[in-house]
Amino acid sequence: MHMLYNSDSFIVVQFDVPTAERHEIAQGPQLNRGGFEIVDKFARKEIFIEGALAESFQQGVQAIMDEGEPSEDELDAFIERYALMGQQPVVMH
Structure with missing residues (x-):
């Protein structure tokens, strides 16, 4: 898990999950x-x-x-297009 971006509006975290096919494990x-x-x-x-x-x-x-050094507003605008698909509420425990 790697936090890639954290602004006032969004957090983006990358997950890399190693997997292996059953017959290839060994x-x-x-x-x-x-x-x-x-x-x-x-x-x-x-x-x-x-x-x-x-x-x-x-x-x-x-x-x-x-394209160069993007502003936070430019990155947030791009991320927002994907975030709008989010339906899962954030739950803290």
Whole structure:
């Protein structure tokens, strides 16, 4: 788990979960499976994205970073597009 971003509006955490196929546990390389958790602090909702959606998110962030030093507002605007899909309420225990 790696915290990638923390602003007044959002938190983005990357998860890398090592997995292995049953028949490859003893002999083959491990595969990685993971994604990104996006927490909307104001809406108090979160979403976990993986697969193609996570890849699209990562490519979008990389494109923003390649353009130069983005402002917090620019990053928040991009993250908000994904955060709007969040339906899971944030629960503290």
